[in-house]
Amino acid sequence: MLSSSQPGASKHGQNLNLVFRALGDPTRRELLARLSKGPAMVTELARPFDMSLPAVGKHLRILENAGLIRRTVSGRVHQCALSPLPLKTAGEWLAKYTQFWDETFNSLNEYIRDDNVRE
């Protein structure tokens, strides 16, 4: 069934791991929401949180490793910007299940059930 190879061995799967795990933390979702309004430096991003600067720095690193933000250093200022493509990837993975969201089990659904949903 599904991918016959190892469960998350593909690069694609690895990205999904990093992205979904990154999204699983509320602080990081807040950071993304903030960055959706435009780039910001680290201190600026950290200000709203009741948390040390290094802690926020770590969250940003995780977002960066997931490809969700990019960082440009100029002087001592690290400017962070949203890099939303991985969100699209995640959205596309979820979209494969859209068919199941409306539990109108019609014949189309029947057809889909016989189809493969791949990892």
Next chain:
Amino acid sequence: MLSSSQPGASKHGQNLNLVFRALGDPTRRELLARLSKGPAMVTELARPFDMSLPAVGKHLRILENAGLIRRTVSGRVHQCALSPLPLKTAGEWLAKYTQFWDETFNSLNEYIRDDNVRE
């Protein structure tokens, strides 16, 4: 900016934490893919994996706690079924960023940028 309250304090946010973290593991995504083709018992679900039954059992528990599967026990058999609503919730969260996916920075995007993306 965004939610003025605590970062993941809402029940909604808690669900997102559980759901995204559940999706962050390839074994669990495979399990969901398998269940998208119809319900299955635990042993059946575990078979394709090079992993002990208790390990798969734990993954199923995590999926269950995230609301992504339901379990009905009859006799000694635990039947698991996909419960896709939390996927919808996650998809809706992601959908708030759809605007950023196509990097056509038109005037609509400009308008959106002034809008709030909330947690």
Next chain:
DNA sequence: ATAATAGTAAACCATATGGTTTACTATATC
């Protein structure tokens, strides 16, 4: 030159994840 600012690095801690093996419970079968 001195001091303040932006940020990372490193050491540390508590708890969570993801896996194992062994033991156990409960149901089904012979």
Next chain:
DNA sequence: GATATAGTAAACCATATGGTTTACTATTAT
């Protein structure tokens, strides 16, 4: 009743997460 099957429970282990504090580097400002 004896045995096999389905599955969880519990104890254990290694590593990852999410936070802290202290120390450090590098840039900017006085």
